[in-house]
Amino acid sequence: MESLKELWTKEFLPNTRKEIRKEIDLLKVSLLDLSIDEIEKSQMISTIKNLKEHNEGEKTQIQEIEEDKEASCCIKLYQILMRIMTSGSTTVESENDMYYRLAQDEMIDLDSSVLTPKRRGESSTSASTQTDASELLSTLRQAMNKSS
16 A cells, blocks of 8 residues: 555645646636736727817817807907998988998898898988997897807
């Protein structure tokens, strides 16, 4: 009968080493898979962050462009109002002509209720034109202050 020590060295130890090596190999593979998953995950996260930053940058640029358009429109309307107020026109037809000429010069759409020309037959006095223009001017100044 073999001694316990011999049995240990012949049978148990080699088997144990093989099992330990198998376990170590499995752990290595698991760690490798885990590290690859982590690398892929971190790359995906950085890509998503970059896309978000890019989108936010584009949104900011679009917002700035819209604000610039709004401000330039307000400035053009202000210039038109100043021309109207300084012209002192009193007849209905000449006011209508002036509204349309100024609108065409400045390429501003008159569909809004801001600059609505008076209909034929309505009385038009210099005082009412000045009052309407003054109210419109104050509204325009408020809009310009908000956009700044």
